[in-house]
Amino acid sequence: MNSALRYFSNPAAVISHVSGGYIRLDWQPVAASAAELRAIYEHVLQAMRRHRSTALMTVHNQRPPMPQEVQTWLAHDWMPRAVAEVGYGRCAIVEATTPLSQLAARAVDSDLGVARHFRRFGYH
16 A cells, blocks of 8 residues: 655645655545646646656546636646656546536646646546
8 A cells, every 4th residue: 555645735636656656646525726837736746846746637526617827837837847857757646526627637638738648537
């Protein structure tokens, strides 16, 4: 069984390093501003650097939908930097329970121009 070491947390998210070699991002059902969402992802990238991880598991749960500006920033800024800086290429996504959040997450995927291995899982 993998153990997790908490790296960062705030009311909207918890970031952990899992002994299996990946970073886990657990979203909470709390609204966050665009600046707060970008800061969370910057912490994810810092955790990936620190733990030399190229993989991310993001558990969306009941996360509110992300604003369009954050979706665009993820696809065109954060993800290309993560690929270049840490070799980010694998992501397991436990989908949100709300359809609007699912659509927002999939919009980021469709806007990407980088090759990665993403796999989605339903939330049960």
